Amino acid sequence: MMMKRTTAITSLNGLEQMLFCDDVEVLKASFLEMQHLYQSATREISTKLEILDDEFQFIHKRNPIHHMQSRIKSIKSIFEKLNRKELEISMESAKANLHDIAGIRVVCYYIEDIYMIAKMLTQQDDIELIRETDYIKNPKPNGYRSLHLVVKVPVFFSDGKEWVPVEIQIRTMAMDFWASLEHQLKYKTIDAIPPSVVRELQECADTIADTDLRMQRIYKTIEQFNDNAD
Numbered sequence: 001m002m003m004k005r006t007t008a009i010t011s012l013n014g015l016e017q018m019l020f021c022d023d024v025e026v027l028k029a030s031f032l033e034m035q036h037l038y039q040s041a042t043r044e045i046s047t048k049l050e051i052l053d054d055e056f057q058f059i060h061k062r063n064p065i066h067h068m069q070s071r072i073k074s075i076k077s078i079f080e081k082l083n084r085k086e087l088e089i090s091m092e093s094a095k096a097n098l099h100d101i102a103g104i105r106v107v108c109y110y111i112e113d114i115y116m117i118a119k120m121l122t123q124q125d126d127i128e129l130i131r132e133t134d135y136i137k138n139p140k141p142n143g144y145r146s147l148h149l150v151v152k153v154p155v156f157f158s159d160g161k162e163w164v165p166v167e168i169q170i171r172t173m174a175m176d177f178w179a180s181l182e183h184q185l186k187y188k189t190i191d192a193i194p195p196s197v198v199r200e201l202q203e204c205a206d207t208i209a210d211t212d213l214r215m216q217r218i219y220k221t222i223e224q225f226n227d228n229a230d
């Protein structure tokens, strides 16, 4: 806990200038409060996903979720994004305008696990689905694939509750492999990526998507084989 607080405060360095904020202590306090709010929401969602994963394992003898990662956007990225979108730069504005302050990435084994997890989560009655973007059925032009959800979850405190948005990216291990490398390549390149490389990356994404489908078919065949053997 101490570690996290130190990190949050360190990441404020240099931003006082950008924010024209003369009371840095007030800024730090409100950032820590916001960080706590979004961290709590992330924990709520992670627990729900872990419970679904455990239940599936109990019934079907395998886990649909390979691993999960969560992150809270740093104050620097929050303000840079508000600046880029020409929105008011304040904590209130961040809470009102940004849906991805809290983010969870859920990496699944098979494509069908993605839709199953999304359905099981969003049909819970304390989850409000705000936005769903299916980059699997409609991949981005560069080849990016994932199912993106923005959900709101209530977080209960001593003096009431607050509905907090969390961005959830659900993808297979194969989709995660491509996205991680593409992300790294994008940040390694100073200039725009040459068209031939863009095309090659798209082709890799298509090959990976095809392999994902083949692996799912193999899984289905084995499952059927086991069912018949019972």
Ligand code: GTP
Residues within 6 Å of the ligand: 100, 133, 140, 142, 144, 148, 169, 178, 179, 180, 182, 183
């Ligand atoms: P933003 O304001 O940019 O967040 O727009 P948006 O909310 O419409 O975002 P979008 O759903 O396109 O993407 C949100 C997140 O998905 C990003 O922060 C990345 O983590 C991931 N993502 C989206 N597109 C790509 C991509 O082309 N490559 C990789 N590697 N990740 C992507």
Ligand code: MG
Residues within 6 Å of the ligand: 100
């Ligand atoms: Mg986003």
